[in-house]
Amino acid sequence: xxxxxxxxxxxxxxxxxxxxxxxxxxxxxxxxxxxxxxxxxxxxxxxxxxxxxxxxxxxxxxxxxxxxxxxxxxxxxxxxxxxxxxxxxxxxxxxxxxxxxxxxxxxxxxxxxxxxxxxxxxxxxxxxxxxxxxxxxxxxxxxxxxxxxxxxxxxxxxxxxxxxxxxxx
Amino acid sequence: xxxxxxxxxxxxxxxxxxxxxxxxxxxxxxxxxxxxxxxxxxxxxxxxxxxxxxxxxxxxxxxxxxxxxxxxxxxxxxxxxxxxxxxxxxxxxxxxxxxxxxxxxxxxxxxxxxxxxxxxxxxxxxxxxxxxxxxxxxxxxxxxxxxxxxxxxxxxxxxxxxxxxxxxx
DNA sequence: GAAAATTGTTTTAAGCTTAAAATAACCGGG
DNA sequence: CCCGGTTATTTTAAGCTTAAAACAATTTTC
Numbered sequence: 001x002x003x004x005x006x007x008x009x010x011x012x013x014x015x016x017x018x019x020x021x022x023x024x025x026x027x028x029x030x031x032x033x034x035x036x037x038x039x040x041x042x043x044x045x046x047x048x049x050x051x052x053x054x055x056x057x058x059x060x061x062x063x064x065x066x067x068x069x070x071x072x073x074x075x076x077x078x079x080x081x082x083x084x085x086x087x088x089x090x091x092x093x094x095x096x097x098x099x100x101x102x103x104x105x106x107x108x109x110x111x112x113x114x115x116x117x118x119x120x121x122x123x124x125x126x127x128x129x130x131x132x133x134x135x136x137x138x139x140x141x142x143x144x145x146x147x148x149x150x151x152x153x154x155x156x157x158x159x160x161x162x163x164x165x166x167x168x169x
Numbered sequence: 170x171x172x173x174x175x176x177x178x179x180x181x182x183x184x185x186x187x188x189x190x191x192x193x194x195x196x197x198x199x200x201x202x203x204x205x206x207x208x209x210x211x212x213x214x215x216x217x218x219x220x221x222x223x224x225x226x227x228x229x230x231x232x233x234x235x236x237x238x239x240x241x242x243x244x245x246x247x248x249x250x251x252x253x254x255x256x257x258x259x260x261x262x263x264x265x266x267x268x269x270x271x272x273x274x275x276x277x278x279x280x281x282x283x284x285x286x287x288x289x290x291x292x293x294x295x296x297x298x299x300x301x302x303x304x305x306x307x308x309x310x311x312x313x314x315x316x317x318x319x320x321x322x323x324x325x326x327x328x329x330x331x332x333x334x335x336x337x338x
Numbered sequence: 339g340a341a342a343a344t345t346g347t348t349t350t351a352a353g354c355t356t357a358a359a360a361t362a363a364c365c366g367g368g
Numbered sequence: 369c370c371c372g373g374t375t376a377t378t379t380t381a382a383g384c385t386t387a388a389a390a391c392a393a394t395t396t397t398c
Contacts, residue, residue: 019304024307025303028303028306031204031318031322034325035205036204036249037330038329132188135194138193138325140329146196148317149318149321149322152314152317152318152321158309159309162308
């Protein structure tokens with residue numbers, strides 16, 4: 001079967017239009033808009049109501065799941081940010097008394113980072129509110145919408161990862 | 170009809186669980202992951218292949234759609250970033266010869282920003298590639314998936330906007 | 339037409355972010 | 369034990385981002 005066997009369909013004015021990817025572009029722009037809209041509102045509320053930034057909150061969320069603490073490298077992988085970024089973030093959270101850093105007992109290069117009691121208590125208060133905000137922001141979607149969106153985003157994530165890493169990782 | 174008329178269903182162990190919003194939280198985390206994954210890859214490719222940042226590219230994209238130029242305020246609204254942010258971004262793009270700024274003839278406070286011929290030509294090269302990257306990243310979704318996702322994201326956007334602005338705007 | 343409100347832009351201070359280079363400690367042979 | 373490679377972290381330089389304050393020009397209102 002040669003290429004010429006494929007019949008030309010109604011859309012074959014394709015001479016001046018190598019590939020039309022405008023739909024994908026619009027999809028991406030809409031995804032980005034949603035993400036930015038929600039993230040922006042979360043940042044705003046965290047700042048206004050709890051005087052905390054999103055990166056600080058994210059870091060504390062990771063630590064809350066690891067009662068025994070984590071190293072900077074672990075945090076860096078989990079949060080998908082650079083090591084250097086974390087150095088500064090951790091410095092500021094230590095300074096504000098939310099987290100503790102102590103040199104690992106088994107590896108003098110590494111530091112174990114953990115929430116202070118104050119940090120944990122403050123985080124949990126914020127996290128409770130945060131969960132309500134998210135529910136509010138997604139309030140316009142019914143359970144079926146949520147399920148469908150979840151599935152399509154899983155597919156999107158897989159698709160993007162595939163394109164990013166070329167199958168491996 | 171009083172509240173007591175509502176029968177207790179199977180899920181009513183709700184005593185220790187005021188509202189369960191974990192599904193929405195997972196949905197949000199997945200949306201964020203998708204967005205960050207794709208945006209990160211786009212940033213990386215823009216930098217590696219064209220030595221340009223995403224904000225610069227976004228700014229040029231706005232200008233490309235407005236041949237007669239735009240003011241900083243217009244750009245600020247379109248791009249949804251702060252004015253102060255734009256001042257710096259524009260400074261750097263003027264310095265690199267991609268855009269022009271001239272005082273508005275009708276309003277001495279305002280400046281008209283527009284692409285230089287070099288800026289436009291460079292932008293269009295990049296934009297072509299960019300569109301292909303997006304198509305590649307979303308390649309795992311068929312047309313129906315894309316249509317469904319588009320619809321659900323529209324709903325999400327509406328829902329979030331509603332929660333952000335409380336109906337108005 | 340002058341005061342008041344609004345609009346357009348810049349400055350400032352603080353924090354976030356990255357890549358790349360530097361430093362330091364570990365680990366696995368030989 | 370020491371050499372080379374790896375891993376953990378920090379530093380550096382540059383750019384992005386914001387909110388708030390400042391300033392300047394325009395428009396509105398009386």
